[in-house]
Amino acid sequence: MYLENPVIIKVNVSFRNDLRIKDYTAKLVKSLLISGNPSLKEIFAKGESLSPKPIHITPLYTYNVDRNSERKQEEKIEAIYSRFIPKKSVAKPPKINKLKPVKIEAGRKYFFxxxxxxxxxxxxxxxxxxxNRFIFGKETVDIDQLSYEIRYVDVEKESEEILEILETAKENYMKVVFNSPTLLKDPLVVMRRKKKKLLLPLPEAILSTPFLMVLIDRGKVRRNIFIRCMRYVKSIFDIPYTTLKTINLVWYVYDNEVLPAMIGYVKYFIDYQILQYAQSVMEMKYGLDFMELLSKVTVLAQVYGVGDGRATGFGHVTIKMNTIQ
Structure with a gap:
């Protein structure tokens, strides 16, 4: 369901009219898709199933010239949505009038x-x-041009490259970049029907959904196996103190409500001894290759997103496994 031939579609779009949008722009993306095919409404709707939805969307992005780059013409990808990033340690929600609408310019190229x-x-x-045209709130949105590129993800090939790094190098790190606001939930919290949102980059919270996907596809989705995997992930990936500088709180607008999320990036150092221990225990107890699971989880996280609200434009990530030089 999840591992077999997943795809990433990059959609390029420009609009005929200027738009000013305060709501999260992934809602615009969702409206576009449902207008084109109303049957998608059921797929995007909240469901009671414990299985994660096999679909993920993002907000709008565009290219801007990065003035801080050594090469002055280098383009930088920018997510387009109304936001407020507090300075210093202020965590109080801003008033909604603090967040200004973003302008979607007619004729400019955007993508998602x-x-x-x-x-x-x-x-x-x-x-x-x-x-060609759809309704978004009170606005009529006219599309000027729309094209798309499909990338068929070879999970086996991409996971093998990650697996080779995990198996051969003893000093590795994993860098996770949050390319859209991310909403996490702690998978290890018990005795709570509805888990609270988490604004800390705990590795088990980031990898929990793609881990569940891989276990479902392997027919091993048992609570004790999932919880054990999450505990190993928590122990294997060390969060450095620099995370305090690389992760930010961001406030965005959704359905006229100001809500918090997480952006930035985090670099986890991998504890090789615990990784080896997890590998041997999981193989002995459950017949599972933990490193192989982890490599496939890393690939799926970049296809289907991480955390909560993946089908509404949250949790779009890039993950790199590297060896410390």
Missing amino acids: YIGTNMKLLNDVLLGLYDI
Whole structure:
């Protein structure tokens, strides 16, 4: 369901009219897709199923010239949405009038991503086919141009490259970049029907959803196995003190409500001894190759997103496994 031929679609779009949007721009993306194919509404709707939705979208992005770059013409990807990033240690929610609407310029090139599986691919492409106009709130949105590129993700090949790093180097780190606001929940919290949102980059919270996906596909989705995996992930990935400088709180608007999320990046150092211990215990107790699971989880996280609200534009990440030089 998740591992078999997942795809990432990059959609390039420009609009005929200027738009001023205060609401999170992933809602615009969702409206575009549902207008093109109304059957997608059911897929995006909140469900009671414990299985994660096999679809992920992002907010709008555009390219801006990075003036801080040594090469003055180098382009920088910028997520487009109304936001407020507090200075210093202020955590009080801002008033909604503090967040100014973003301007979507007519004729300018924007893009967004969709991650899904082969089963939903035709439905998603139907949502992109021959869509010229749709309603977003009180606005009529006219599309000028729309095109897309499909990348078929070779999970086996990409996970093998990650696995090689995990198996051969004893000093590794994993860098996770949050390319859109991210909402996490702690998978190890018990006795709570509804887990509270988490604004700390705990590794088990980041990897919990793609881990669940891999276990579902392997037919090993048992609570004791999942919890053990999460405890190992928590122990293997060390959070450095520099995270205090690289992770930021961001306030955004969703349905006229100001809400918090997390942006930035975090670099985890990998404890090789605990990784080896987890590998031997998981193989002995459950017949699972933990390093292989972890490598596939890393690939799926970049297709389907991480955390909560993946189908509404949150949790879009880039993950790199590297060896410390």
